[in-house]
Amino acid sequence: MSERRIPKQFRLDAELFVPGKEDYIPPRTRDETEAAERHGVRPGTLVLKQETRGLVIARRMVDIEATFGPAPKANNFMTRYLGMAFLGSAYYTYARDSEIMDRNLTIPRRFIENEVKEEVIGEGKAELDTPRIENEVYEKSDIDALADTETQDIEEDDQDGIDYNFVEADTPLIYEALGHIDKAIILSRNFAGAYADYRNKPEMSFNLGRELAQSALALGLIGTVADVNGMDEYDAQKFARKHLTAMARDAKTIATIPQEGSLDSMGRYPSLSQLPDPASHFRIFWKRNAPDGADEVLQTALSKPY
Numbered sequence: 001m002s003e004r005r006i007p008k009q010f011r012l013d014a015e016l017f018v019p020g021k022e023d024y025i026p027p028r029t030r031d032e033t034e035a036a037e038r039h040g041v042r043p044g045t046l047v048l049k050q051e052t053r054g055l056v057i058a059r060r061m062v063d064i065e066a067t068f069g070p071a072p073k074a075n076n077f078m079t080r081y082l083g084m085a086f087l088g089s090a091y092y093t094y095a096r097d098s099e100i101m102d103r104n105l106t107i108p109r110r111f112i113e114n115e116v117k118e119e120v121i122g123e124g125k126a127e128l129d130t131p132r133i134e135n136e137v138y139e140k141s142d143i144d145a146l147a148d149t150e151t152q153d154i155e156e157d158d159q160d161g162i163d164y165n166f167v168e169a170d171t172p173l174i175y176e177a178l179g180h181i182d183k184a185i186i187l188s189r190n191f192a193g194a195y196a197d198y199r200n201k202p203e204m205s206f207n208l209g210r211e212l213a214q215s216a217l218a219l220g221l222i223g224t225v226a227d228v229n230g231m232d233e234y235d236a237q238k239f240a241r242k243h244l245t246a247m248a249r250d251a252k253t254i255a256t257i258p259q260e261g262s263l264d265s266m267g268r269y270p271s272l273s274q275l276p277d278p279a280s281h282f283r284i285f286w287k288r289n290a291p292d293g294a295d296e297v298l299q300t301a302l303s304k305p306y
Contacts, residue, residue, distance in 0.1 A: 006237050007107065009105065011104055012102060014103070017255075026047060044195065050276050051273040053275070054273055055188055055272055056306045061297050062082070079223055080223065082219050086216035088272075090210075090212035090213035093205050107237055107241055108218050176218045180214045181211075188208055191205060221244070224243055254270060264289075267281040
């Protein structure tokens with residue numbers, strides 16, 4: 001009997017979204033200063049800059065989750081829809097205009113390994129690994145400074161009065177997501193700047209899109225850890241692929257079809273560029289449908305400069 005091949009790849013469909021009115025477009029501004037800054041800027045630059053800001057917001061949200069652990073219902077909502085936003089941005093960044101049909105991604109395996117890469121230290125603060133960036137453009141000090149800043153943000157947020165249910169972070173998937181997000185923030189800032197100056201190169205969007213997509217996969221599986229208890233590696237990875245396929249399907253249909261338990265459809269495809277925009281369809285959907293704990297995490301993340 002031949003050995004079963006363990007599923008390791010997930011394919012991001014180059015036709016995940018149907019181009020049209022469901023794509024997010026930043027609204028026109030009524031602020032004269034902002035309007036002057038936008039004048040003459042390369043089309044698409046604003047969305048990329050908002051994506052970078054959205055990454056910073058999302059990073060804080062995941063960091064809050066890792067450190068304080070909102071209630072399960074809020075946690076599941078947050079990781080599900082943030083995962084969709086990351087997947088949507090990954091699609092726009094490096095799958096939509098790809099010359100090949102699909103982008104192959106690696107299904108995270110850490111949720112079936114009984115190892116927690118990071119050590120929980122101090123009073124519930126998790127020590128994050130510094131992600132490795134193999135590109136001379138990106139400085140390790142940039143990542144370290146970012147991690148230090150975000151840790152300080154969380155320490156200050158501890159005094160914000162939000163009633164978090166503290167739990168020790170018991171899944172490495174959270175930290176895997178944070179590692180990819182940290183890389184994506186640096187890549188996104190560089191890509192947005194290069195794009196605005198017509199200096200962008202294909203590998204820049206490829207590297208950014210890959211980190212966004214891997215972030216999406218890790219976030220999308222956080223709520224499934226208990227579901228794979230007792231499964232062997234083959235069944236667990238098969239379950240993971242099926243779950244991620246469903247998340248991708250929902251990211252596509254959410255623009256027009258109400259999701260289970262929600263009041264309405266989102267009206268636009270999910271993306272990180274919508275996070276900084278309070279009038280975006282993603283933010284309005286979140287406000288209407290998110291459990292209190294998930295909305296409080298978002299508001300805490302928005303309370304700091306981004």
